[in-house]
Amino acid sequence: MTSQTITPELEALVERVLERKLDERFGELQSQLAAIERRMSSCERQATAERATLLVFSGEMDPLMAAFIIASASIAMGLEVTMYFTFWGLNALRKTWTFKGKTLPEKMIAALLPKSVGRLATSRLNMAGIGPAFFKKVMDDNNVEDLPSLIEVARDLGVRMVACEMTMGVMGIKREELVDWCDYGGAATYLEHAADSKLTLFI
Amino acid sequence: MTSQTITPELEALVERVLERKLDERFGELQSQLAAIERRMSSCERQATAERATLLVFSGEMDPLMAAFIIASASIAMGLEVTMYFTFWGLNALRKTWTFKGKTLPEKMIAALLPKSVGRLATSRLNMAGIGPAFFKKVMDDNNVEDLPSLIEVARDLGVRMVACEMTMGVMGIKREELVDWCDYGGAATYLEHAADSKLTLFI
Amino acid sequence: MTSQTITPELEALVERVLERKLDERFGELQSQLAAIERRMSSCERQATAERATLLVFSGEMDPLMAAFIIASASIAMGLEVTMYFTFWGLNALRKTWTFKGKTLPEKMIAALLPKSVGRLATSRLNMAGIGPAFFKKVMDDNNVEDLPSLIEVARDLGVRMVACEMTMGVMGIKREELVDWCDYGGAATYLEHAADSKLTLFI
Numbered sequence: 001m002t003s004q005t006i007t008p009e010l011e012a013l014v015e016r017v018l019e020r021k022l023d024e025r026f027g028e029l030q031s032q033l034a035a036i037e038r039r040m041s042s043c044e045r046q047a048t049a050e051r052a053t054l055l056v057f058s059g060e061m062d063p064l065m066a067a068f069i070i071a072s073a074s075i076a077m078g079l080e081v082t083m084y085f086t087f088w089g090l091n092a093l094r095k096t097w098t099f100k101g102k103t104l105p106e107k108m109i110a111a112l113l114p115k116s117v118g119r120l121a122t123s124r125l126n127m128a129g130i131g132p133a134f135f136k137k138v139m140d141d142n143n144v145e146d147l148p149s150l151i152e153v154a155r156d157l158g159v160r161m162v163a164c165e166m167t168m169g170v171m172g173i174k175r176e177e178l179v180d181w182c183d184y185g186g187a188a189t190y191l192e193h194a195a196d197s198k199l200t201l202f203i
Numbered sequence: 204m205t206s207q208t209i210t211p212e213l214e215a216l217v218e219r220v221l222e223r224k225l226d227e228r229f230g231e232l233q234s235q236l237a238a239i240e241r242r243m244s245s246c247e248r249q250a251t252a253e254r255a256t257l258l259v260f261s262g263e264m265d266p267l268m269a270a271f272i273i274a275s276a277s278i279a280m281g282l283e284v285t286m287y288f289t290f291w292g293l294n295a296l297r298k299t300w301t302f303k304g305k306t307l308p309e310k311m312i313a314a315l316l317p318k319s320v321g322r323l324a325t326s327r328l329n330m331a332g333i334g335p336a337f338f339k340k341v342m343d344d345n346n347v348e349d350l351p352s353l354i355e356v357a358r359d360l361g362v363r364m365v366a367c368e369m370t371m372g373v374m375g376i377k378r379e380e381l382v383d384w385c386d387y388g389g390a391a392t393y394l395e396h397a398a399d400s401k402l403t404l405f406i
Numbered sequence: 407m408t409s410q411t412i413t414p415e416l417e418a419l420v421e422r423v424l425e426r427k428l429d430e431r432f433g434e435l436q437s438q439l440a441a442i443e444r445r446m447s448s449c450e451r452q453a454t455a456e457r458a459t460l461l462v463f464s465g466e467m468d469p470l471m472a473a474f475i476i477a478s479a480s481i482a483m484g485l486e487v488t489m490y491f492t493f494w495g496l497n498a499l500r501k502t503w504t505f506k507g508k509t510l511p512e513k514m515i516a517a518l519l520p521k522s523v524g525r526l527a528t529s530r531l532n533m534a535g536i537g538p539a540f541f542k543k544v545m546d547d548n549n550v551e552d553l554p555s556l557i558e559v560a561r562d563l564g565v566r567m568v569a570c571e572m573t574m575g576v577m578g579i580k581r582e583e584l585v586d587w588c589d590y591g592g593a594a595t596y597l598e599h600a601a602d603s604k605l606t607l608f609i
Contacts, residue, residue, distance in 0.1 A: 010416070011419070015427070017221065018221055018423060021225065022431060026435075029229075033236075033442070036236070039243050039247065040243065040442060040445050040449065043250055044445065046250035046252075047448075047452035047453065048401065048452065048454075050452075057266065062463075062493050063493075066492060066493060066573075066608075069572070069593050070461075070596075073593035073596070073597045074601075077597045079597075079601060086269060087265050087268075088265075167269075188280070195253075195255070196401075199600050201404070201461070201608040202269075202405060202406050203463075216417070220417065220421060220424065221424055224421070224425070224428065228432060232432075232435070235439060239442060243446065246446065249455075249456075258476075260468075260469065290468050290472060390476065390478075390479035391479055391483070393476075393479070394476070394479045394480055394483045395483065397605050398456075398458070398480075398483060398485060398604045398605055403605055405607040
């Protein structure tokens with residue numbers, strides 16, 4: 001019986017046996033990991049962004065106030081916020097109205113719509129136009145901003161506002177009637193954002 | 204000192220030491236992987252499907268138009284879409300109305316509801332029934348589909364439409380008054396879909 | 407050629423080679439796992455809780471009925487449910503009204519608001535106040551609960567109800583006018599819940 005020397009042959013043997021065993025075990029492991037990666041990628045695709053997307057359909061003072069309060073609070077929470085204005089909601093972005101180049105029914109709808117965002121009716125208790133004045137008084141007494149201020153606050157905080165071009169067509173509203181700082185988009189733009197949002201509301 | 208031969212005993216030794224070490228290390232690794240799997244499963248359960256679920260409560264022409272435009276745009280985005288019609292939203296699925304077998308209050312509600320989807324009022328600017336005609340004219344001038352066409356497009360694209368049976372009870376509406384191609388369901392069916400959707404709106 | 411003995415030196419060699427190889431392979435693996443863990447944590451942060459958060463803006467009988475039916479059905483589905491009542495939705499939590507300590511416009515709004523939840527108008531077919539009676543009759547005939555019962559059922563099932571303090575200010579409503587079992591919160595509380603919910607609706 002001799003004392004043993006560590007020959008290169010012995011080292012080679014050890015390595016060879018080792019590699020074989022490791023390959024077996026790691027093979028299994030790698031397919032486990034590949035399965036986990038696939039499931040993870042599918043989770044990632046399904047996760048929604050830190051984003052709120054509001055579809056604003058209503059054009060009265062009170063739902064618009066609610067919409068802008070939610071938008072500003074969402075920004076404060078760290079969400080990225082886009083508001084899409086459609087149908088009556090386009091009122092919130094109106095600067096003025098024009099009759100030039102409009103068909104008769106378009107003119108009649110334009111004339112019936114409120115001239116600007118400071119003149120919107122409330123959806124309830126309108127009381128022949130007195131309702132909004134009450135709201136403003138109550139809001140002043142309670143230190144709540146009125147609608148034009150809420151819109152300004154939302155803009156300053158970085159809320160993106162998009163006018164729906166397709167419903168501008170339906171309502172007969174032209175670009176020159178809307179504020180010059182809004183963006184334009186359609187249902188597809190809205191859907192792309194909404195489907196990737198933590199919070200989506202129809203207001 | 205002799206040159207070394209690779210004996211079966213030596214190979215056995217190498218394998219034995221190897222297995223012991225691998226078991227130690229892989230033991231740790233497997234519990235790491237098991238923890239990852241548990242977290243992944245919980246992520247997967249929480250992920251929502253590529254689906255939009257619209258709860259349509261309003262029955263006027265304009266919110267219904269918005270609902271069907273969103274539904275069709277969602278399908279175009281690759282989402283699976285289900286619309287649940289409840290309360291006034293059931294108007295969108297009305298074919299006709301019947302008085303037979305109804306109690307008096309049911310008859311009175313039926314008589315007050317619009318006869319068919321082509322006759323719905325707008326929610327604003329209804330102007331004694333003239334409003335909808337204006338909208339149609341403006342839409343024609345701007346190449347926007349009217350409501351019955353929007354419903355047909357949504358159907359053709361594969362939007363699933365479900366009438367809420369419980370509110371049919373509340374509104375006194377019978378199955379024979381609704382179109383024969385809609386499905387029927389209740390709040391539980393709605394919730395199951397809605398809780399597993401990327402986009403949920405109450406319109 | 408001698409028969410080989412397993413000496414301590416040989417064992418030490420095997421272990422040394424083994425550790426080196428394992429460190430190489432596991433090093434790679436651990437960085438793979440760390441990458442997976444990072445992606446998983448981001449998925450987990452993005453996943454929403456098994457929760458429904460309803461923002462109730464409307465104050466008429468029919469949308470409120472819809473809201474409470476959805477809330478109770480969500481609880482039945484295993485979701486945790488919070489309803490935030492804002493603007494006209496606060497009607498659902500009204501106990502009575504008070505004029506003491508109110509400014510004149512606050513008093514006038516209070517007087518115009520319905521006295522209690524049993525007296526709410528429907529949003530359509532109100533017919534000078536006859537509408538709600540019809541609905542109740544139809545509901546009785548069809549075994550559907552009326553609004554006060556729907557609220558009680560939701561409470562019993564564990565739906566949490568929160569009055570929006572900021573809009574209480576806007577509407578001039580005081581705490582003593584609301585039921586004593588509701589909670590109070592603001593837009594920030596709502597947003598925190600809503601951004602972490604499977605289902606969010608604006609009703």
